[in-house]
Amino acid sequence: MSALAPWLEQDYQQAQQWRRQGKFHHALLISGINGVGQNAFAEAVAKLLLCEKTDNAPCGQCHSCQVAKADTHPDLMVLDGQEGGIRVDAVRQVVAKVANKPQLGYSKVVLLHDAHQMNVNAANAILKALEEPPASTFFVLTTHTSRSLMPTILSRCQRMTLPTPNADQVSQWLLNEANVDASNLLWFSQTPYHLLSLTQSPSFDMLQQLPTWLAEWLHGNLRSDELGSKASKETTADFIDGLLALLTQAVQYTVTNQCHAHVHGAVTGLLARYDIYRLMGFIQQLTHLKSQLDKTHLNPTIQIIGELNSW
Numbered sequence: 001m002s003a004l005a006p007w008l009e010q011d012y013q014q015a016q017q018w019r020r021q022g023k024f025h026h027a028l029l030i031s032g033i034n035g036v037g038q039n040a041f042a043e044a045v046a047k048l049l050l051c052e053k054t055d056n057a058p059c060g061q062c063h064s065c066q067v068a069k070a071d072t073h074p075d076l077m078v079l080d081g082q083e084g085g086i087r088v089d090a091v092r093q094v095v096a097k098v099a100n101k102p103q104l105g106y107s108k109v110v111l112l113h114d115a116h117q118m119n120v121n122a123a124n125a126i127l128k129a130l131e132e133p134p135a136s137t138f139f140v141l142t143t144h145t146s147r148s149l150m151p152t153i154l155s156r157c158q159r160m161t162l163p164t165p166n167a168d169q170v171s172q173w174l175l176n177e178a179n180v181d182a183s184n185l186l187w188f189s190q191t192p193y194h195l196l197s198l199t200q201s202p203s204f205d206m207l208q209q210l211p212t213w214l215a216e217w218l219h220g221n222l223r224s225d226e227l228g229s230k231a232s233k234e235t236t237a238d239f240i241d242g243l244l245a246l247l248t249q250a251v252q253y254t255v256t257n258q259c260h261a262h263v264h265g266a267v268t269g270l271l272a273r274y275d276i277y278r279l280m281g282f283i284q285q286l287t288h289l290k291s292q293l294d295k296t297h298l299n300p301t302i303q304i305i306g307e308l309n310s311w
């Protein structure tokens with residue numbers, strides 16, 4: 001499984017060992033910070049469990065492995081909370097299906113991505129299945145906020161917490177994976193899969209330049225309307241998140257005296273002009289503005305310009 005990110009490999013080997021020794025728990029909860037790779041890891045684990053050979057799984061040769069590679073395995077059921085939550089009907093359908101024998105190999109796998117997105121009814125339906133698991137069925141749940149899951153579900157699962165990679169690991173991985181240098185974006189996010197999705201979005205370029213634009217604005221070389229207009233319709237939310245990250249780092253700088261080199265100009269510029277209480281006020285205002293963006297029909301660029309003018 002060379003496709004797995006390097007920081008996930010140790011836990012993957014642990015999963016392989018459980019499988020080899022016949023010790024794989026029927027319910028595994030995979031957690032870790034948002035975007036660390038839970039989904040990719042869970043999919044790899046699903047393939048490992050579906051393989052017909054336990055000693056060297058996934059063998060890549062057996063029928064199950066071949067079919068799993070094509071993402072059409074009939075014994076793999078996926079419920080994804082990211083697509084508008086996990087509904088109870090969907091859970092019931094899956095639970096009914098796993099009551100049957102596997103169609104291909106020897107095991108069935110239910111993947112529950114973002115399991116915290118289950119409502120109470122869905123959670124209760126899955127809980128029943130976890131309490132009385134059908135034969136040769138494995139439930140693999142992922143989450144970035146395990147505290148949001150019902151304690152009764154947590155108590156039924158074996159837990160695995162994926163490690164958070166450091167900045168160098170993230171940069172190197174993005175270079176290999178997407179052939180992009182994201183080192184100038186680590187001030188914005190250090191979560192690898194979040195950065196990976198940003199590389200395919202117009203926000204990628206915008207965010208790289210945002211610290212410089214803010215520094216220019218602070219020095220009076222850029223007007224508020226010019227800075228605000230850098231946010232397009234697609235990038236407004238990331239633009240606000242970027243400003244929030246810079247303000248937060250300025251506040252932290254007053255304690256740690258440290259920040260990412262790429263944002264040093266913007267951070268010290270903010271601190272030269274505002275005290276910490278004003279910066280915290282801006283954070284509040286921007287957070288409010290962000291929460292209103294989807295609710296109002298006002299032009300977001302105009303709202304951002306209005307916000308900057310009030311600073």
Ligand SMILES: [Zn+2]
Nearest residue numbers: 051059062065
């Ligand atoms: Zn196999």
